[in-house]
Every structure is written in C-alpha cells, then in structure tokens.
Amino acid sequence: MPEQADPIAGLVADHREIEGVVTAARDAITAACGSPAEATLVAVALEALRDLEAFAEVDLALHIAKEERVLFPALREAAENATGDTIDDMLAQHDEVRERNQQLRAVLDAIDGHHDEVRAETESLRVDLKTDPSPAVLESLLDTVKRLDWILQGHFMDEEINLFEPAHEIFSAAVLSDLALRMSALDAEYV
Numbered sequence: 001m002p003e004q005a006d007p008i009a010g011l012v013a014d015h016r017e018i019e020g021v022v023t024a025a026r027d028a029i030t031a032a033c034g035s036p037a038e039a040t041l042v043a044v045a046l047e048a049l050r051d052l053e054a055f056a057e058v059d060l061a062l063h064i065a066k067e068e069r070v071l072f073p074a075l076r077e078a079a080e081n082a083t084g085d086t087i088d089d090m091l092a093q094h095d096e097v098r099e100r101n102q103q104l105r106a107v108l109d110a111i112d113g114h115h116d117e118v119r120a121e122t123e124s125l126r127v128d129l130k131t132d133p134s135p136a137v138l139e140s141l142l143d144t145v146k147r148l149d150w151i152l153q154g155h156f157m158d159e160e161i162n163l164f165e166p167a168h169e170i171f172s173a174a175v176l177s178d179l180a181l182r183m184s185a186l187d188a189e190y191v
Helices: 007-034 039-111 135-170 173-190
Strands: none
Touching (some): 039 135
C-alpha cells in the first residue's frame, strides 16, 4: 500500500485501496453467480477471490498492524478517556475482518481440494477439486464477500470519523512524523 508522509492520510488511502480490491472480488463473483455455467466467469471470480485472500494476508494485515501497533496505542496515550471505547470497538471490528478473511480462505482451500471446513456460514461446504464450484458455493462466496464488504465499510467510516479526524487535532506534526516512521518500519515485516 502506498506510504504517505501523513500517516493518517496513508491509512485513509489504504481504506480506499482495500475497498477497491473487495469491490473487484464482489463484482467478479456476482458475475459468476449470474452465469455459473460460464467457466471463464467462474475462473475470473476465483482468481479475484484469491487476489483478495492474498491482499488480506499481507496488505490488510499490514494496515491493521499500523493501526493496532502504532496509531491506537498513541491515541490511547494521548486521549485515553475520549477514544478508549472507540479503539476497543475498532479492535473488535478487526477481529471480525480477520474472521471473514479466514472464512474466505477456507472456501478457497476447499475449492483447491484441501477440503478444510469453512467457518461460519460456509462451514458445511466442500468442493471436489475435479469439479467447478456449484452455484450454491458461488452464492456462499458472494455472501462472504458481501459481509466482509459490509463490515469494512462500517469499520472504515467509524475509524475515519471517530479516530482519524481527532488524531489530526490531538497530534502535533512531530508526533505524526514519528507515527509515519513507526508505520513505515512495519512494512518490512509484511513483505
């Protein structure tokens, strides 16, 4: 994800990038659900879902680390009473995002023949490697991506309004610069 001098602007840019990847996956799986017999659409959808999984594994995990390991502790220290509950809410939402990503990964593993159990709503679904995903599996994947999108949209709005806007008021330019350096240092851990 692009790193910016203002760490808050960088996190907002991450949000837009994440939205784009999720939208691409949602659109591809929607097209495949509309024509499940069209092998090309199904292949494109599965590739988009694998891209989403790979993105979540590295880029989304890095974004979450920047928030949880750098921004949130700094905000807690600077304004414990004003933002503590909001940060706890954001941490819980990060857990939900991780759970949805795990559900998506498990479905993709099943499609690849690993036959792992899929968590939550996709838990009972299994697909043989020799067959294309059924319309029901495609619909389940679409539901998982839609739920992930829904969680992320609400989460991003909460963060941007309740944390990012106040951060610009709370932190001096020097503190923001330090946060940017600390966030940049995390990049090496996720590459």
